[in-house]
Amino acid sequence: MITPHLKKLRQIVTISAEEERAIRGLVSSTRRIEADELLVTAGEDLNASHLLLHGWLARSKDLSEGECQVTQLHVPGDFADLHGFTLKRVDHDVKAMTESTVAIVPHDRIRSMAETFPRLGRVYWFLTNVDGSMHREWALSLGQRSAISRMAHLFCELFFRLKAVGKASEDGYDMPLTQRELSECLGLTVVHANRTIQELRRRGLIELEKGRLTILDRRGLHGVADFDAAYLYLERQDL
Amino acid sequence: MITPHLKKLRQIVTISAEEERAIRGLVSSTRRIEADELLVTAGEDLNASHLLLHGWLARSKDLSEGECQVTQLHVPGDFADLHGFTLKRVDHDVKAMTESTVAIVPHDRIRSMAETFPRLGRVYWFLTNVDGSMHREWALSLGQRSAISRMAHLFCELFFRLKAVGKASEDGYDMPLTQRELSECLGLTVVHANRTIQELRRRGLIELEKGRLTILDRRGLHGVADFDAAYLYLERQDL
DNA sequence: CGAAGCATTGAAGTGCGTCAACAATCGTGG
DNA sequence: CCACGATTGTTGACGCACTTCAATGCTTCG
Numbered sequence: 001m002i003t004p005h006l007k008k009l010r011q012i013v014t015i016s017a018e019e020e021r022a023i024r025g026l027v028s029s030t031r032r033i034e035a036d037e038l039l040v041t042a043g044e045d046l047n048a049s050h051l052l053l054h055g056w057l058a059r060s061k062d063l064s065e066g067e068c069q070v071t072q073l074h075v076p077g078d079f080a081d082l083h084g085f086t087l088k089r090v091d092h093d094v095k096a097m098t099e100s101t102v103a104i105v106p107h108d109r110i111r112s113m114a115e116t117f118p119r120l121g122r123v124y125w126f127l128t129n130v131d132g133s134m135h136r137e138w139a140l141s142l143g144q145r146s147a148i149s150r151m152a153h154l155f156c157e158l159f160f161r162l163k164a165v166g167k168a169s170e171d172g173y174d175m176p177l178t179q180r181e182l183s184e185c186l187g188l189t190v191v192h193a194n195r196t197i198q199e200l201r202r203r204g205l206i207e208l209e210k211g212r213l214t215i216l217d218r219r220g221l222h223g224v225a226d227f228d229a230a231y232l233y234l235e236r237q238d239l
Numbered sequence: 240m241i242t243p244h245l246k247k248l249r250q251i252v253t254i255s256a257e258e259e260r261a262i263r264g265l266v267s268s269t270r271r272i273e274a275d276e277l278l279v280t281a282g283e284d285l286n287a288s289h290l291l292l293h294g295w296l297a298r299s300k301d302l303s304e305g306e307c308q309v310t311q312l313h314v315p316g317d318f319a320d321l322h323g324f325t326l327k328r329v330d331h332d333v334k335a336m337t338e339s340t341v342a343i344v345p346h347d348r349i350r351s352m353a354e355t356f357p358r359l360g361r362v363y364w365f366l367t368n369v370d371g372s373m374h375r376e377w378a379l380s381l382g383q384r385s386a387i388s389r390m391a392h393l394f395c396e397l398f399f400r401l402k403a404v405g406k407a408s409e410d411g412y413d414m415p416l417t418q419r420e421l422s423e424c425l426g427l428t429v430v431h432a433n434r435t436i437q438e439l440r441r442r443g444l445i446e447l448e449k450g451r452l453t454i455l456d457r458r459g460l461h462g463v464a465d466f467d468a469a470y471l472y473l474e475r476q477d478l
Numbered sequence: 479c480g481a482a483g484c485a486t487t488g489a490a491g492t493g494c495g496t497c498a499a500c501a502a503t504c505g506t507g508g
Numbered sequence: 509c510c511a512c513g514a515t516t517g518t519t520g521a522c523g524c525a526c527t528t529c530a531a532t533g534c535t536t537c538g
Binding site: 043059061063064065067068069071072083085086087088091092111114115118121122125126128129130131132133135136137138139140142143144145186187226230231233237238239 | 322325476
């Protein structure tokens, strides 16, 4: 059930059988949510975090006038709001981009796991710090990259992250986001997101249709994006 | 010496005498660095983190063409790279905006402190999660706010953060950043940053000269910024 | 006193936004 | 199975916020 999460962890650190039991013991129950449903609302009190088992989620923030910015996307194996363990209330919404299933992880279980297995505590601290690293890369995108470079960069990031949980093939992956949702990740209008995708197609870098992204020229896409996967910290860590 | 840091912590949680000793024991030495010097370089291996005692630092990332984005500013009391404790190598530079003094905190000391005082471990985990929250707010700024709103928002954020360590007065604070550095925080060109500051002045919201920011109309500045301090998590926490 | 960095200004350009219409696709119910 | 409305994708015309380039004064400091 939490297989993608364990798969992701095991690429970073070795997990003993005992630790695996502790991790599996974190989950109290699961919950299914529909596309567009809010899983967490900004400001609400939390006593559990959500581990994504199936589907895609997004963290998003709104301005009072209604403009929406997605600050991170989540794919299976990700914790959508592990930082809620220490923050208790979170500064953003978590919404479902597709119909999804999440595992509910009560905070008191994380706490006792971290006290029993300090190394696992550091592993989960590490995961929230990788979230921070992704946020910084997105800030770099939003502040300095052009629309086409931002779009390319997002496609590259998702490719690496999905590959890490076995959800990408060599040439692409299933992409359930609409152009509106992509535009909310990239700080663009829908219209310009559309033109940007067309330009990526025209340059022969990608194909995107019927919920599937095909990367035709990975080298070229990385070039446009100025992409370097180091900020994802996918390789083995000593924690 | 680490007074601003303890002052900041004590607004969040109560610190016992024993815990205070542990915190003071984190510091192995101090280091002074000149303005514009790099304290940490993206990708280098770290075995210590840096607690800022005096001065201002910035986390910044560059594109290969040279465009620079500052992803966070640091004021006294902040850890500039506490996330390096778990990441080991960091995805950004840390550079000095002014002449500064930092305390060197070896990672093995953080580790043993977190194992001896699990609650302090959570407090420091919390601090890195607040960094994440600030990153998300900056992403919202960069993606959705106009230039003037972004600038106003940054001034508001710094006011609250400096007040928390006793470095702001009721009407403003010392602002050592040049317009170029401000523009790097906000994803603007220097020229437009200049025009944006002038517009804030013209509206009677701020004064800015000789390294001092005076907030003439806090209500008005918050309005332009669409500012809500909740994302800074400055109030008391139960950790 | 001169050089270097910083702030300011003007003029012109452009990447992306806005508005509006239409086409394609999808989900749903009859 | 088709009809229907709703959502999503696409296109064109036009506008504007911000950029670019270039020049000038202002400050600081050796």
